[in-house]
Structures are given as C-alpha cells and as structure tokens.
Amino acid sequence: MRCPRCDGIEDKVLESRSLASGESLRRRRECLSCGYRFTSYERIEEKRLMVIKNDKRREVFEREKLERGIQRACEKRNISQVTIEEMINDIEDEAAMIGKSVHEITSRKVGEIVLKKLYALDRVAYVRFASVYRQFKDVDEFVREIASLKGGD
C-alpha cells in the first residue's frame, strides 16, 4: 500500500480488524521508509468463485491448478514469469467478473478464457494447451493429465 506522505510502497501492518458489517477490513499501517502511520480499508474477499464442471459438480476455483497447466504450456518458451503471473491474474479477474453475480462459472468458460489469453501471448503455448485441453471434458481433467506428464520428464 502506497504511503500517503512519501509514496513509499513498503509498510508493515500494525493492526487488522474487520468492521462490524464483516465486509471490510481496517488496517493500521506504518510506512517503512518514513514511519508515517496511516489506515487502510479493504474489502474482504467476497464469496469464493465456484467452478461448475461438465458433470455439474462444483469445486472452488483454484488459481494453483490453473497455474500448473499454464506453466506447463509455457515451458521453454521465451515468456517471463512476470508475464505468466500477469496473465493468470487477468484470467482470474475475468473469471471472477463473469461469475460475479452468481459466484460460479463453468469450467468450459474458464478453459476458453485461458485459450484466448494464451493465443494472444504465444502461439506455441496456445497450441500445447489447446491440443491437450480439447481432448478432455474439462479443465480439471486436463490439469490432472498435465500433472501426471510432469512426473515423466
């Protein structure tokens, strides 16, 4: 959080307290550059996004799962970790936006978002992801496959 006095970006949290409504968090912070103390208010993460699988079962959206599949597709490509991280952030944001009102999204839709982002980023990574993903019923099955491939390297 940026210090309102010196613009420093590093601070430590002195105290955290959720407000009575339960929807936001108040934090007392101290800037590590100039020692200025200030208060921030943050919205507490809303209900977790659920992913509806093809067989209609629902699972909590997990960034880590997504990350494993994407890292694998981007392996040995000239793509920085920062770029990959940012892309995953975008995918997560987009999934959350789509599922905002009902807190759920289909796994197919998640797969489509990933493919769209990979396509824009790197065609080889896209083809790798797509060629495996398309054979599977949903992204979870794909990720399981990816995980098992990883062991065989």
Ligand SMILES: [Zn+2]
């Ligand atoms: Zn400061």
